[in-house]
Amino acid sequence: MADQIDLMRELSVKTGTKIVMVVLDGLGGLPDDVTGKTELETANIPNLNSLAANSICGLSDPVLPGITPGSGPGHLGLFGYDPLQFRIGRGVLEALGIDFDLQPADVASRGNLCTLDDRGIITDRRAGRVATEISRQIAKQLDGMEIDGVKVIVEAVKDHRLVVVFRGDGLSESVTDSDPQRVGLEPQPVVAANKASERMAEVANRFLGKTSHILSGHYPANGLLLRGFSHIPHYPGFEEIYKLDACAIASYPMYRGLAKVVGMTVVKTGLTLADEIQTLKSNFSKYNFFFLHVKATDAAGEDGDFNRKVSVLEDFDRYLPQITELKPDVMVVTGDHSTPATLGAHGWHTVPVLVFGKFCRPDQVSAFNETACIGGGLGHLPACYLMPLAMANALKLEKFGA
Amino acid sequence: MADQIDLMRELSVKTGTKIVMVVLDGLGGLPDDVTGKTELETANIPNLNSLAANSICGLSDPVLPGITPGSGPGHLGLFGYDPLQFRIGRGVLEALGIDFDLQPADVASRGNLCTLDDRGIITDRRAGRVATEISRQIAKQLDGMEIDGVKVIVEAVKDHRLVVVFRGDGLSESVTDSDPQRVGLEPQPVVAANKASERMAEVANRFLGKTSHILSGHYPANGLLLRGFSHIPHYPGFEEIYKLDACAIASYPMYRGLAKVVGMTVVKTGLTLADEIQTLKSNFSKYNFFFLHVKATDAAGEDGDFNRKVSVLEDFDRYLPQITELKPDVMVVTGDHSTPATLGAHGWHTVPVLVFGKFCRPDQVSAFNETACIGGGLGHLPACYLMPLAMANALKLEKFGA
Numbered sequence: 013m014a015d016q017i018d019l020m021r022e023l024s025v026k027t028g029t030k031i032v033m034v035v036l037d038g039l040g041g042l043p044d045d046v047t048g049k050t051e052l053e054t055a056n057i058p059n060l061n062s063l064a065a066n067s068i069c070g071l072s073d074p075v076l077p078g079i080t081p082g083s084g085p086g087h088l089g090l091f092g093y094d095p096l097q098f099r100i101g102r103g104v105l106e107a108l109g110i111d112f113d114l115q116p117a118d119v120a121s122r123g124n125l126c127t128l129d130d131r132g133i134i135t136d137r138r139a140g141r142v143a144t145e146i147s148r149q150i151a152k153q154l155d156g157m158e159i160d161g162v163k164v165i166v167e168a169v170k171d172h173r174l175v176v177v178f179r180g181d182g183l184s185e186s187v188t189d190s191d192p193q194r195v196g197l198e199p200q201p202v203v204a205a206n207k208a209s210e211r212m213a214e215v216a217n218r219f220l221g222k223t224s225h226i227l228s229g230h231y232p233a234n235g236l237l238l239r240g241f242s243h244i245p246h247y248p249g250f251e252e253i254y255k256l257d258a259c260a261i262a263s264y265p266m267y268r269g270l271a272k273v274v275g276m277t278v279v280k281t282g283l284t285l286a287d288e289i290q291t292l293k294s295n296f297s298k299y300n301f302f303f304l305h306v307k308a309t310d311a312a313g314e315d316g317d318f319n320r321k322v323s324v325l326e327d328f329d330r331y332l333p334q335i336t337e338l339k340p341d342v343m344v345v346t347g348d349h350s351t352p353a354t355l356g357a358h359g360w361h362t363v364p365v366l367v368f369g370k371f372c373r374p375d376q377v378s379a380f381n382e383t384a385c386i387g388g389g390l391g392h393l394p395a396c397y398l399m400p401l402a403m404a405n406a407l408k409l410e411k412f413g414a
Numbered sequence: 415m416a417d418q419i420d421l422m423r424e425l426s427v428k429t430g431t432k433i434v435m436v437v438l439d440g441l442g443g444l445p446d447d448v449t450g451k452t453e454l455e456t457a458n459i460p461n462l463n464s465l466a467a468n469s470i471c472g473l474s475d476p477v478l479p480g481i482t483p484g485s486g487p488g489h490l491g492l493f494g495y496d497p498l499q500f501r502i503g504r505g506v507l508e509a510l511g512i513d514f515d516l517q518p519a520d521v522a523s524r525g526n527l528c529t530l531d532d533r534g535i536i537t538d539r540r541a542g543r544v545a546t547e548i549s550r551q552i553a554k555q556l557d558g559m560e561i562d563g564v565k566v567i568v569e570a571v572k573d574h575r576l577v578v579v580f581r582g583d584g585l586s587e588s589v590t591d592s593d594p595q596r597v598g599l600e601p602q603p604v605v606a607a608n609k610a611s612e613r614m615a616e617v618a619n620r621f622l623g624k625t626s627h628i629l630s631g632h633y634p635a636n637g638l639l640l641r642g643f644s645h646i647p648h649y650p651g652f653e654e655i656y657k658l659d660a661c662a663i664a665s666y667p668m669y670r671g672l673a674k675v676v677g678m679t680v681v682k683t684g685l686t687l688a689d690e691i692q693t694l695k696s697n698f699s700k701y702n703f704f705f706l707h708v709k710a711t712d713a714a715g716e717d718g719d720f721n722r723k724v725s726v727l728e729d730f731d732r733y734l735p736q737i738t739e740l741k742p743d744v745m746v747v748t749g750d751h752s753t754p755a756t757l758g759a760h761g762w763h764t765v766p767v768l769v770f771g772k773f774c775r776p777d778q779v780s781a782f783n784e785t786a787c788i789g790g791g792l793g794h795l796p797a798c799y800l801m802p803l804a805m806a807n808a809l810k811l812e813k814f815g816a
Contacts, residue, residue, distance in 0.1 A: 015498055373444050373763050375788060391794035393479055400480025404762040411760055412477055413484035413497065414507045
């Protein structure tokens with residue numbers, strides 16, 4: 013898989029053809045108990061079905077069979093970076109997503125405002141999804157501490173989410189989370205994995221100590237959990253690997269962050285799908301690769317709201333003609349992973365995928381859903397191969413060997 | 415994949431069973447715009463369809479999804495050598511393509527006659543695809559120089575293409591190309607990658623210096639570009655890996671050359687399919703593996719001639735009973751890559767494959783084409799695995815482990 017990046021670098025050529033990759037976050041689903049149909053099978057999506065009928069379809073494995081990916085690995089796979097090899101810390105993702113200007117020596121972490129009971133036990137890891145406005149006020153109170161020469165920068169993201177960045181010399185990312193990732197436990201101390209990360213652990217624990225004091229009166233946001241301590245990674249980018257001028261359109265911060273890590277240009281867009289489509293249209297002449305991220309599918313799945321996920325899919329379907337009317341040479345529609353509403357969380361399940369283009373060899377699949385895609389011409393394939401396929405279909409790859 | 419060679423070496427046993435691997439070069443296709451059917455779906459091929467009905471079918475990826483292979487990698491994969499690991503230089507392939515008898519110490523390079531303007535800038539890398547007859551005359555003028563004890567052999571291939579072979583002691587392939595692979599630049603000096611290749615670089619540059627003098631009056635073929643300096647590779651052969659006495663039947667030189675590289679015995683044959691089938695019959699008792707190469711499918715695809723490709727498939731279908739009547743224990747029918755007529759070039763698309771044998775576990779596929787093979791029992795598989803499957807079906811592999 014390391015070879016894949018080298019191979020793309022060797023074979024890719026700059027051309028004028030355009031690729032649109034639409035990522036419907038958490039796309040894949042599971043059957044409803046009553047109807048026996050998945051979200052995609054339930055939704056009225058004539059445009060997606062018609063696109064599938066003219067595409068080559070299949071099912072993609074985000075990482076490996078049985079592996080449930082987070083958003084980072086899910087997207088890196090779609091971008092052609094083996095997620096087992098390229099790992100990004102959660103803190104970095106969160107920081108990049110709010111346009112935080114991370115320095116190479118910084119260690120970023122993801123903070124969750126949480127609710128603690130009077131024994132200090134976590135009762136809600138998201139503090140009732142406290143309003144962003146309140147998180148902002150709290151972030152201001154926590155921001156700017158100086159601990160042993162390390163400056164601690166705290167910024168609110170959305171709802172209960174914060175970014176906590178430690179800026180100073182000699183900080184290592186090799187420390188454990190304070191977030192135990194479940195309720196019923198106390199926040200954990202941050203532990204150094206080795207000698208070199210002891211300073212980081214000590215500074216983090218001192219910061220958390222001071223923080224717990226400041227937050228004590230802020231019920232339900234009376235605690236802070238940190239996870240995903242990480243340095244910004246240095247990956248070869250889309251320009252270098254694929255010779256693509258890539259544009260990312262995503263209304264949610266984390267996906268903008270992921271796009272930045274692989275060297276895409278992140279353009280400003282609004283919160284709705286209509287905004288994103290408008291952004292795609294107004295930038296369509298300026299780039300030759302577009303990553304369009306739709307968050308609402310995943311959010312509905314995470315909330316276990318089958319009907320809302322169906323509605324989001326139908327919404328997207330109504331906008332789809334506005335994308336196809338731009339006449340991209342190649343379109344890929346897929347998800348970064350499944351988020352079945354009946355599971356209410358990211359799943360390990362394969363994800364429906366279609367690749368549309370003049371030379372795509374359409375199969376017999378005429379509906380875009382989990383069952384129909386089993387019979388697709390792409391078969392099952394690792395998500396990592398979707399970028400090579402998109403590049404090939406856009407005639408952006410030279411022949412390998414004579 | 416290096417493991418695969420070792421595994422075959424460990425498990426293979428010599429038996430009397432016979433395998434025939436038919437390679438219909440560039441087999442896979444794309445649908446015709448009007449009929450929506452591929453070349454295979456259009457062709458009247460009752461014998462192939464009936465063989466498919468009694469076989470296990472599937473789709474093979476020559477290298478990786480999205481990667482378009484040249485003939486070298488395409489065939490190495492079919493022979494069970496991972497094409498990403500086993501790479502053959504362009505010069506060697508070109509020399510093999512004209513039946514040039516390469517010696518182990520030779521360094522072969524591919525030459526392009528090109529057009530230079532009066533400042534020495536390349537204006538056409540192919541000298542207007544100068545006629546083969548003119549290339550032959552030029553090759554004769556350049557052939558036979560002796561530079562510092564190295565003999566330089568120059569032969570015309572086709573159009574603007576030459577093979578330039580350096581024969582002498584102490585020559586290394588580790589030098590850069592003089593061909594910058596684009597117009598608007600001067601030909602580049604050949605540069606040694608290390609101390610050991612300095613002699614090769616010096617001889618090549620001196621040859622190019624003399625050449626430029628000789629060619630100066632030959633506008634538009636007034637320049638020469640060299641690339642792909644390479645020794646003939648030394649791969650473990652079929653006898654060693656598979657314990658097979660392998661026989662190659664191919665009317666085109668490059669495929670004979672590739673077969674030689676993996677240790678097959680190349681037998682003389684004529685240009686037509688009838689000749690090749692006759693050669694198979696008359697050698698059938700003497701070997702236990704046969705590589706039968708059919709070039710015309712690829713040639714028709716490259717020419718963008720859908721109907722001719724259909725005809726070639728129908729031709730082959732008529733001859734197929736003459737192969738099955740020989741009662742090989744195992745037959746594999748596939749291609750080294752797709753060459754869809756609508757693309758007019760090698761493609762990245764998967765290739766239909768059938769494996770026939772007494773123990774092959776036939777599936778429900780009853781037609782040999784791209785769509786039908788999607789539902790085959792082999793699913794999608796890397797081309798590399800076809801040799802292990804052929805060996806297994808011929809009961810030539812022992813159990814792995816106890």
